[in-house]
Amino acid sequence: MTSLSNLPIRDDLRGKTPYGAPQKTVPVALNVNENTHPIPDDVAADIVAAVANAVHGVNRYPDREFVELRESLARYLGHDLTPAQIWAANGSNEVLQHVLQAFGGPGRTALGFAPTYSMYSLLAAGTGTQWLAGPRDDDFELSAETAVREIQRVDPDIVILCAPNNPTGTPLSIETIAAVYEASRGIVVVDEAYAEFMPTGSPSALSLLPGRERLLVSRTMSKAFAFAGARVGYLAADAAVTDALRLVRLPYHLSALTQAAAVAALAHSDEMLAMVGEISAQRDRLVTELAALGYLPHRSGSNFVLFGGVRDPHATFQSLLAQGVLIRDIGIPGHLRVTAGTEAETTAFLTALASLGHADEGTVPTTLNSQA
Template sequence: MTALDDLPIRDDLRGQRPYGAPQALVPVALNVNENTHPIPEVVAHDIVASLASAVLTVNRYPDREFTELREALAVYLGHGVTPEQMWAGNGSNEVLQHILQAFGGPGRSLLGFTPTYSMYPLLAAGVGTRWIPATRDAEFELSPETAARQVAEADPDLVFLCSPNNPTGTPLSLETITAVYEASRGMVIVDEAYAEFAPDDEASALTLLEGRPRLIVSRTMSKAFAFAGVRLGYLAADPAVVDALRLVRLPYHLSALTQAAATAALRHADEMLAMVDDIRTQRDRLVVELGRLGYDPKRSGSNFVLFGGVADPHAAFEALFARGILIRDVGIPNHLRVTAGTEAETTSFLEALAAISPA
């Protein structure tokens, strides 16, 4: 049987491992930051009707410019964003890949502040972009001074800022984003995949777009919209950035079905986001209860909580898995990460963790 190393793959891909989180059929899956709440039935019916209509047109290629979807996304984001500033792809990972294809590549570099989303270096490697791992302050925070200093020293072509940060949940201030932009000569991408779970009074990086043509703000419908299986990510940026992304996208990259489903969901944004407050409640409950159990939960503006004080993360992970609870070992020593699920799922996790925790 042929092995991977027997094939003439690129030298820089040899020894690499693909991205992947554990997948298993368990009663309580809280490991990949999905929205575990089901889509409201009235919304599901409208989405199905939209898909049925779209199916009648699939003998033709879809709208290459996904015009209706871009208009709906601009309305949803607000902040004066126009359809000409919108771009979308099959999940935010494809959107980030488009950015790297357009602005990265051989001889160019991408800086991120670790620990952060594990796909960033993999996406960089996929297009031959050098990954520069910068560091954070204590408790995974990132001050304007720390961030700007490292950007100025490394002089990267791109900077990825995850806000709130995955896997730590750490919120990111607008002051830090502004400092990074001013210290950088290249593109600055703020990944706001979990933005809807932040406090209502916390401003988005969308407020910084005006007058900053090198700034990009990416979002996803996978989390707050409970649309992980649909695969729809998007961004807002200067229209010139969107023109650059057109140069690297595959033809007709968003199917007619994807466009129809996402557009229908956006018509019901209020209903789709009604579950966000419930998720925030369970996230805050996790922080409180994890502390009571003797762990060290980190502050989170997302739909998950990273907690320290775990003597043996692998053993704790396996013990929870044996009880039908799947969470995530993200590779940070003495830490584990858990998604805020429904009230019942959160209770099951906390009861199982209490049962395996040392007295």
């Protein structure tokens, strides 16, 4: 049987590994930051009805410009956005891939601040864009001074900011985003996949869009809308940016069924987002109870918590898995990450973790520089 090494694959892809979180059937899966709450029955019924209606037209190609979906997304986001400023694709990963295809490529660079979402570097590699990993401050924070210093040092074509950051959950100040834009000559992408979980009143990078034609704000329906399986991501930017993304997208890239399902879900945005408060409450509960168990939870504005003080992350991960609880070992020394689930799921995780004993004090320093 032929192996990958025997194929004439691109040299820059040799030795790479694909993205992949463990997929296991367990009673409590809290490893990939999904919204574990089910879609309400009445919302599900409307989505099913919308998809069923769309099925009657699948003998024809879908609306290439997904106009109704863009109108719905513009209404949802507010900030006086117009449909012309909205782009969407099959998950925010495809949105970011379009961005890198249009503005990155061979001879160009993209800068992120590690640790951050692992797909950024993979998408960069897939588009022939050189990935640059800049440093963070202590406790995985990112100040304007640190970010601007790195931008001035490497002069990237694209900067990607994850706000709040994955996998650390760290919020990013609007002042840092504005400073990054002013310091950059190229595209600045703010990935707000977890924006709905930020405290009420927290400013979004959407507020910075007017007058900043190189600023792109990416969102997803996977998290707050419990739509991970539907694969719908989107961004807001200057209308000229969406014109650029049309040059690289595949024809009819969003199916009629995907468009219908997303529009139906957005029509119930208030009901869908009602669960966000419940999830945020469980996140805050995790922070409190992890600290009580002797661990070192980091500041989080997302639907998950990264916690340190873990003597042996792999052993702890396996011990929890043996009890039917799946979380994430993301490779940061002394740390694990857990998604905030339902109250019952959160209780199951905390109970399983407590059964392993109190965390050892001093396993990792309370201030940990992310370059380690």
